[in-house]
Amino acid sequence: MTGKTPKKVTGWRQVGLLSSIPFILALAPLIGLAIGMYLDRHFRTKFLWIVLLVLGFVAGVRETIKIVKLSQQED
Amino acid sequence: MQTPRPGRDILDRALRASWLAAIFIALVLAPSHPYDALSLLAGQLIAFLHFMFLRKIVKLFTEKRGGAGALIAIKLVLVYGGLMALMSWGRVRYAPLCAGFALPFLALFLKSMMLAFGAGPASLWRRPRQPVGGSGVSGAAVIAILFVLAAASPALAGPPTVTDTPASSKTHAGEAAIPDPSHPQPAASAHHEEGAAELPNWLVILHDWNPDNPVITWLDENQVIVFAWIAGFLFLFISWIAMRNAKMVPGVLQNAIEWMVESMENIAGGLLGEKHIQRHFPIIGALFFYILTINMLGIIPGMKSATSSLDLTLALALITFLYVQFWGIRNLGIVGYLDHLAGSPRDAIGWAMLPVMLPVHVLGELAKPVSLSCRLFGNIFGEDTLIVVFVGATAMLIKASLVALAVPPMAGITALFMMLQTLTSIVQALIFSLLATVYLYMMLPHEEHGPEESHA
Numbered sequence: 001m002t003g004k005t006p007k008k009v010t011g012w013r014q015v016g017l018l019s020s021i022p023f024i025l026a027l028a029p030l031i032g033l034a035i036g037m038y039l040d041r042h043f044r045t046k047f048l049w050i051v052l053l054v055l056g057f058v059a060g061v062r063e064t065i066k067i068v069k070l071s072q073q074e075d
Numbered sequence: 076m077q078t079p080r081p082g083r084d085i086l087d088r089a090l091r092a093s094w095l096a097a098i099f100i101a102l103v104l105a106p107s108h109p110y111d112a113l114s115l116l117a118g119q120l121i122a123f124l125h126f127m128f129l130r131k132i133v134k135l136f137t138e139k140r141g142g143a144g145a146l147i148a149i150k151l152v153l154v155y156g157g158l159m160a161l162m163s164w165g166r167v168r169y170a171p172l173c174a175g176f177a178l179p180f181l182a183l184f185l186k187s188m189m190l191a192f193g194a195g196p197a198s199l200w201r202r203p204r205q206p207v208g209g210s211g212v213s214g215a216a217v218i219a220i221l222f223v224l225a226a227a228s229p230a231l232a233g234p235p236t237v238t239d240t241p242a243s244s245k246t247h248a249g250e251a252a253i254p255d256p257s258h259p260q261p262a263a264s265a266h267h268e269e270g271a272a273e274l275p276n277w278l279v280i281l282h283d284w285n286p287d288n289p290v291i292t293w294l295d296e297n298q299v300i301v302f303a304w305i306a307g308f309l310f311l312f313i314s315w316i317a318m319r320n321a322k323m324v325p326g327v328l329q330n331a332i333e334w335m336v337e338s339m340e341n342i343a344g345g346l347l348g349e350k351h352i353q354r355h356f357p358i359i360g361a362l363f364f365y366i367l368t369i370n371m372l373g374i375i376p377g378m379k380s381a382t383s384s385l386d387l388t389l390a391l392a393l394i395t396f397l398y399v400q401f402w403g404i405r406n407l408g409i410v411g412y413l414d415h416l417a418g419s420p421r422d423a424i425g426w427a428m429l430p431v432m433l434p435v436h437v438l439g440e441l442a443k444p445v446s447l448s449c450r451l452f453g454n455i456f457g458e459d460t461l462i463v464v465f466v467g468a469t470a471m472l473i474k475a476s477l478v479a480l481a482v483p484p485m486a487g488i489t490a491l492f493m494m495l496q497t498l499t500s501i502v503q504a505l506i507f508s509l510l511a512t513v514y515l516y517m518m519l520p521h522e523e524h525g526p527e528e529s530h531a
Contacts, residue, residue, distance in 0.1 A: 013346065013513060016506040018085070022180040023446035024439075025129070031441050032434075052434065054151075059438035061129065061147075065136045066439075070513070072137075 017071040024067070025060045032056020085186045086130060090123060093182040097175055104171075111171040117161055118175025125154045126179055184450075273459055274466060276302075276379040303381040306369040313368075339363050342505075343512045351519060355512075358398055362391065363508035370455060370500030374493060382503075383459045388452040392444035395511045400440075403518040416440075443514055447507060454503050458496045465489045 036052030039045070097119035101112035128150035135143040158176075161167050275283075282295040294301050317332040325333060343359045344352035366382060373380025381387045404412045418425065418432040425432075469485040 013509060015502075016510045017513065019184055019506070020443075020446050020450065020510060022183050023449050024442045026177075026180055027445050027449060028438055028442040031445060032438050035438075052438075055431065055434050056438050056442075057151075057155075058431075059435040059442060061132065062435060063439045063442060064129070065133055066517075068133055068137060070517070 014071045017067050021064050021067055024063045028060030028063065029053050029056035032059070086126060086183065089183040089186040090126060090179055092186070093119060093179040094123070096182070097178050110166050111168050114161075114168045114171040115175035117167065118172040119178055120175075121154055121158050121161070122176045122179040124157070125150070126183075128154065273379065273383070274376075274463055277377045278379075280377075298379060299381045299384040299387050302372060302379045303369065303387055305378075306372050306381060307365065309372070310364055310368040335364075336360060339508070342509065346509070346512050346516055347519070351515075355402075355515060358394075359508050359512055359515075362395065362511055363504050366391065366451070366507055367501060367504040370504055371497070373455065373459065374496055374500070380455050380459065380500075382451055383456040385448065385452045388448035389445075391451075391507070392448035395447065395514065396440075396444035399511070399514050399518050402515065406519060447510055451503055451507050454499055458492070458499055462489060462492050462496070465492065 032052035032055050033049055036049035039048045039052070097116055101116050104112040104115065128146060132143050132146050132150070135141070135146065161172065162169070276298070278291075278295045278298055278301065282291050285291055313328075314332065317328040321329060339360055340352060340356055343356060347355060369381050369387075372378045373383065403415065407415055414420075416433060416436045417429055418436055420426045420429055420432070465485055465488055469489070472485065
């Protein structure tokens with residue numbers, strides 16, 4: 001087994017990481033919304049869905065930044 | 076070797092392609108459905124603004140410059156406020172708005188997949204980083220796919236007046252493309268709840284032949300599980316056949332299997348480092364080969380890719396998620412893991428932000444497996460649907476006595492898509508397992524592994 005990252009691995013890793021950005025951007029707010037709606041129903045509140053939607057959006061952006069940084073790391 | 080970052084260029088081209096597609100579709104829709112066209116363009120505009128702001132924000136963050144907070148606030152007001160204002164306006168239709176909003180995401184995804192053929196793993200095609208066709212090709216591809224899907228959807232939905240139940244639109248392509256009024260659409264068809272138009276597999280044929288048999292009915296209702304089992308047993312069987320008489324000078328099959336395993340171990344080992352790969356390769360390798368077998372199974376006529384169901388891909392992603400979290404807890408300890416989840420607060424501001432950062436981290440961790448599963452499902456389901464559409468269109472043309480005109484080009488296109496399906500099956504299996512490796516890498520202690528952790 002090689003101890004060094006082959007060039008093609010970096011390419012595939014970039015493909016995988018970059019292609020996950022749209023999904024994470026779209027899904028993080030949706031997951032937040034789903035959890036918020038569930039919590040709203042559970043605790044009989046009416047505002048948690050929007051709080052978690054915004055937090056989901058922030059989480060998506062944060063993950064995107066992490067992914068961009070990770071994909072820019074060279075060997 | 077330093078090369079220009081492809082990310083910005085890809086985003087630009089994806090946005091251009093999505094604008095082209097949106098304008099074209101809006102022009103087609105405008106005469107008959109003007110509000111739909113406007114809603115589509117509004118969705119596209121909102122998504123465009125979303126990406127433009129996001130690019131600025133990411134740039135500010137990665138270059139560690141100030142002003143990101145103000146930009147985020149402007150973005151929240153403009154993009155989400157605009158979206159809410161649009162949705163509260165009665166004339167806007169939700170479906171075209173969502174379609175317009177999704178167009179840039181789709182274009183970006185297609186573009187990033189095109190990295191695989193051009194600027195990404197150049198070694199695959201021996202093509203160094205060079206543009207492959209520009210936005211025109213992608214835009215044309217998006218438009219063509221949308222048009223084919225739009226044109227074929229009424230045909231796939233079956234006769235609208237016979238049985239106007241949800242089940243009637245979820246029949247198989249063979250039945251749907253050539254509607255048979257004598258077929259009473261019995262309860263046999265009502266169990267395909269996923270809404271997936273797909274080519275009939277052997278279980279469907281078996282069930283249509285004997286719809287009253289409870290065993291066959293059970294098997295047909297649980298197709299995903301059955302085909303996942305078949306793939307699992309096939310995977311085990313091939314491995315057993317190849318390795319039952321392992322020799323120093325291997326035979327053809329043993330050689331092929333060893334080459335595949337070693338290649339995958341090299342790829343994953345290059346990311347994780349030699350120490351960690353020994354421990355984690357069993358699950359990474361199993362994920363890759365299992366998904367590969369499942370995907371490849373769908374190419375065989377009469378079989379089905381179980382990964383074209385979100386249930387299985389979510390289950391696979393859940394396994395990955397639990398495995399990664401388990402190793403996170405094991406390596407960091409409970410306290411260290413909670414500290415990691417809370418964003419490692421070290422000062423008063425960090426502790427003050429804890430109630431916000433904890434859910435943000437948890438949501439981010441949850442988004443990873445869901446994005447893994449949605450991508451795998453979306454790709455495999457999309458491939459299957461594409462082939463069904465072309466097979467259905469061929470059947471329709473044959474029914475219209477246009478055999479000579481229809482069959483040669485349509486068969487050629489279908490064969491082309493099936494070849495593409497083979498390639499995508501491998502790529503998706505590789506990407507799923509590689510991303511699982513990357514998520515594991517992000518959770519493992521950084522000072523111990525691989526060549527890449529020079530960062531603080």
